[in-house]
Amino acid sequence: MSACSLVEDSNNSLRELPSIDRLLAHPGAVRLLDRFNRPYVTAKCRGVLDGLRSSIRRGGTREPGDLDIDTLVDRVVQAIEADVKTGLVRVVNATGTILHTNLGRAVLPEAAIAALQIAAGHPVSLEYDLARGARGKREDTIEPILVDLTGAEAATIVNNNAAAVLIALNEFADRREVIVSRGELIEIGGGFRIPEIMAKSGAILREVGTTNRTHLSDYEAAISDRTALLLKVHTSNYRIVGFTSAVSTDELVALGRKRQIPVMEDLGSGALVDLARFGLSREPLVRDVVSLGVDVVTFSGDKVLGGPQAGLIVGRQRWVEQIERNPLHRALRCDKLTLVALEATLRLYQHSSNIADDVPTLRALVRPLSSIEAMGEQLLPALQAALGSEFRLLLEDSTAEIGSGALPTDEIPSKVIVIEHQAMGADRIAQRFREASPPIIGRVRDGRFLIDLRAIDDPRDLIPNWSRARQLT
Numbered sequence: 001m002s003a004c005s006l007v008e009d010s011n012n013s014l015r016e017l018p019s020i021d022r023l024l025a026h027p028g029a030v031r032l033l034d035r036f037n038r039p040y041v042t043a044k045c046r047g048v049l050d051g052l053r054s055s056i057r058r059g060g061t062r063e064p065g066d067l068d069i070d071t072l073v074d075r076v077v078q079a080i081e082a083d084v085k086t087g088l089v090r091v092v093n094a095t096g097t098i099l100h101t102n103l104g105r106a107v108l109p110e111a112a113i114a115a116l117q118i119a120a121g122h123p124v125s126l127e128y129d130l131a132r133g134a135r136g137k138r139e140d141t142i143e144p145i146l147v148d149l150t151g152a153e154a155a156t157i158v159n160n161n162a163a164a165v166l167i168a169l170n171e172f173a174d175r176r177e178v179i180v181s182r183g184e185l186i187e188i189g190g191g192f193r194i195p196e197i198m199a200k201s202g203a204i205l206r207e208v209g210t211t212n213r214t215h216l217s218d219y220e221a222a223i224s225d226r227t228a229l230l231l232k233v234h235t236s237n238y239r240i241v242g243f244t245s246a247v248s249t250d251e252l253v254a255l256g257r258k259r260q261i262p263v264m265e266d267l268g269s270g271a272l273v274d275l276a277r278f279g280l281s282r283e284p285l286v287r288d289v290v291s292l293g294v295d296v297v298t299f300s301g302d303k304v305l306g307g308p309q310a311g312l313i314v315g316r317q318r319w320v321e322q323i324e325r326n327p328l329h330r331a332l333r334c335d336k337l338t339l340v341a342l343e344a345t346l347r348l349y350q351h352s353s354n355i356a357d358d359v360p361t362l363r364a365l366v367r368p369l370s371s372i373e374a375m376g377e378q379l380l381p382a383l384q385a386a387l388g389s390e391f392r393l394l395l396e397d398s399t400a401e402i403g404s405g406a407l408p409t410d411e412i413p414s415k416v417i418v419i420e421h422q423a424m425g426a427d428r429i430a431q432r433f434r435e436a437s438p439p440i441i442g443r444v445r446d447g448r449f450l451i452d453l454r455a456i457d458d459p460r461d462l463i464p465n466w467s468r469a470r471q472l473t
Contacts, residue, residue, distance in 0.1 A: 013056045016067045020045050028073040032080060041080070048075045092440045092461045096414060096452030097403035098364045103441065105302040105309070105403075107360040109348055112307065112341040119340040126336045138339060139324075145346045149272055150286045152297070152314035156324050157342065158332040162197060164298035164311030165266050167328045169201035169229070172262060172296075172319070176228035177206040181214035183246065184233035194233055194266075203228070213245040216255060223259055230256050232265040232294075234284060253293040262295040262319060270299020270312065272349050278356065278366040280402075281410050286314065295319050301338075304402065306361035307345035308338045364455045365402065365412065372415045372453050379459040383417065386463060394418040400454040414454040417462075437465040 023029055023045045024038075032041050049072070091103060099105045108116070118124070129136035139156050146155035158164050169178060178198060185194050185207065198205050206227070208218035219230060230252055249265060256263035267284055276282040283304060289297050296319050301310030311332075313323060323329060334342070348358050356362045376395040384393050396418055399411035419429055426449040433440040433449070440462060442451045451462060 013067060014053060017049055017052065018069050018072065020049065022069065023049075023073060023076065026069055026073045028070070028077060032077065036080065041076070044076050044079050044083070048072055048079060090438045092438055093455045094440055094442045094451040094453070094462065096398065096400040096416070096443060096450070096454060098361060098400060098455050099303055099403040101403070106306045108308065108341055109306065109345055109359050111348055111358070112344040115340040115344040116337055119336050124336055124340065126339070138333065138336075142339060142343050142346065145343065145350060146312060146314055149346060149349055150290050150297075150314045152290045152320075153317040154320035155312065155314040156320055156329070157301075157334050157339070158311040158313065158329065159334050159338070160309050161266070161268065161270075161298055161300040161311040163332040164313050165194070166197050166201050167323055167326055167332055168264055168296050168298060168313065169198055169203040169231075170328055171323050171326045172264070173204070173228035174202035176204060177224070177226045178203045178229045178231050179206045179208055179219055179222050179227060180231040180233065181209045181218075181246065182207045183209060183211050183214055184231075184235060214247055215245060216247050216251050219247065219252065219255055223261065227259075227261055230261055230263045232263070234265065234267045234269075249289060249294060250292045256295070257293070263293075264296040264298070264315075265289055265294045267297060267299040269303040269305075270297075271304050273355060273362075275304065275365070278362070280365065280412070290314060296323075301342055301345075304361060304365075305345065306359040308341040310334055310338055310342050360457070363457075367454065369413045369415070375456065375459050376415045376417060376453050379453075379462060380417065382459075382463055383419075387419070390421060390423075392418075392420045394420075398450065398452060400452055412454065414452055416450040416452050419449045419451065 020042060024033070024042065029041060029045070052066070052072075093100055093103050095103070125136070127136050127138045128134075129140075142157060143155045146152065158167060172178075180194070185205075195205050204226070206222050208214060208222045232247075232249060232252055253263050255261075267286060267289065269283055270286050271283040272286060274282065274285060286297060286299055294315065296313060296315040299305070299312050301307040301312055313320060345359070349355060352358045356366045373395070380393055380395055384391070387393070394417070396416055398414050398416040400414040401412065402410060420426075421429060426444045426447050429449040430442055430444050433442060433451075438461075440451065442449055444450070453459075456462065
C-alpha cells in the first residue's frame with residue numbers, strides 16, 4: 001500500500017470513530033452512568049478514543065470490529081473496572097517470613113477485626129467521656145491495659161515505633177546530647193537509621209564504645225552538663241557475636257540514677273509473653289525491662305505483639321506525661337481504627353486462655369511441624385491436579401523466619417512445596433503465582449520456586465483461582 005493510501009486509510013478510520021456523546025448514549029455507557037458520575041465516565045471515554053486515535057496515526061494494526069461502538073464501550077468498561085480496583089489487594093503470604101513488612105506485617109486477631117468493623121461503621125467514643133459527658137483522652141481505654149500488662153506507671157501510643165523514639169528524643173534531648181553505644185546505632189527497616197531519627201528529633205548523638213564492645217566506663221566518661229538522656233537500643237534485627245561486650249540495662253539504670261539522668265530503652269519488637277516457652281529465642285519482655293527501672297520504654301504494636309502498627313511508650317508517669325504534652329504527640333497520634341484494634345489485641349493478652357492460638361502471629365510461630373507437614377501432604381495432590389503433569393511438586397524441609405527485625409538469628413522449622421517446570425524458570429513461575437487471585441507470594445531460592453506453609457492457616461488459600469493457574473503452561 002502506498003504512503004498516500006495509508007494516509008487516506010488512517011483518515012477514514014479517524015472519521016469512523018464515534019463522538020463522545022454517541023459513546024455516552026450507548027446502553028453500556030448509560031449503565032456506567034448509573035454507577036459513576038458523568039465527568040468520570042466522560043474522561044474514560046475520551047481516554048479510549050484518544051488512545052485509538054494515536055494508534056491509527058502511528059499506523060498500528062487493527063482487528064475487525066475495533067472501531068465498532070460496542071467494542072469501544074467494552075474498552076471503556078474494562079478501563080473503569082481496572083481503575084476502581086483498590087490498590088491494596090489481599091495476598092497469600094507463602095514467603096516463609098511471618099512478619100513480612102512489605103505484606104503488612106501482623107495479621108490481626110479476630111477480636112481486633114471485629115472491633116475494626118464496629119469502629120469503621122459507627123461513631124465511637126474516641127475522645128468522649130461517657131460518664132462525664134465531656135471531652136476525654138483517646139488513649140484512656142488503652143493506657144490502663146498497658147500499665148497492667150507491663151507494670152509501668154503510665155503509657156501512651158503514637159503511630160509507630162520510629163515515631164515513639166522520635167518524640168521521646170525530642171522531648172528529653174532537643175539540642176542536648178544523648179549517649180548511645182556505637183554497637184546499637186541500628187538501621188530500622190526501610191532505611192530509617194537511629195542516628196538520622198536522632199538528628200530529626202533535635203537530639204545530639206554522643207557515641208561511646210566500639211561496634212563490638214562498650215563498657216559502663218564509656219558512658220560515665222561521656223556524661224557532661226550537656227547530657228540529657230542515656231539511650232539503649234535493643235538490636236532486634238541483627239546480632240554481634242564473638243569478642244563482644246555490652247552494658248546491661250540494670251547497669252545503665254544505676255548510672256542514670258547516680259547521675260540523675262533519665263534512661264530510655266527502645267525494644268523495637270517488644271514481647272509481652274516469653275517466647276522461650278514456645279521454643280524460640282528469648283526476646284526481652286517489656287515487663288522485665290520496666291521492672292529494672294527504665295524511665296521510658298518504646299516498642300512496636302505490629303511485630304511479635306501481633307497487633308496493628310503502633311508505637312507503644314510505657315514508663316514512669318512524669319516522663320510519659322511530658323511526652324503527651326509534646327506538640328508532636330498530636331501530629332503522631334493514632335486514629336480510631338488503630339486504637340480499637342490495638343485495644344482488642346491487648347485485651348487478649350489480659351484475658352485469653354490460649355494466647356498462642358488467639359493471636360495469628362503467635363499461632364504461626366508455634367505451629368507444630370507435624371501439622372504443617374500434614375497440610376502439605378493434603379495440598380500436594382490438589383495442587384498437582386490444578387497445575388498439570390508438566391509440573392514437578394515436592395514437599396521438603398525448610399526454615400522460616402519471624403521477620404521485621406524480630407529474632408533475626410532464629411530459623412523456625414517449616415515445610416515448603418517446591419514447584420518446578422522443565423521449560424519454565426522459577427522467576428516466571430513466581431510471577432504467574434503473583435497473577436493468581438488472590439496473588440500467592442512465594443520465594444525463589446537456588447533457582448527453585450518455593451511455597452512456604454508455616455504462615456498458611458487454610459490450604460485452600462493456595463488454590464485461589466485455578467482457571468488462571470492453568471495459564472501457567
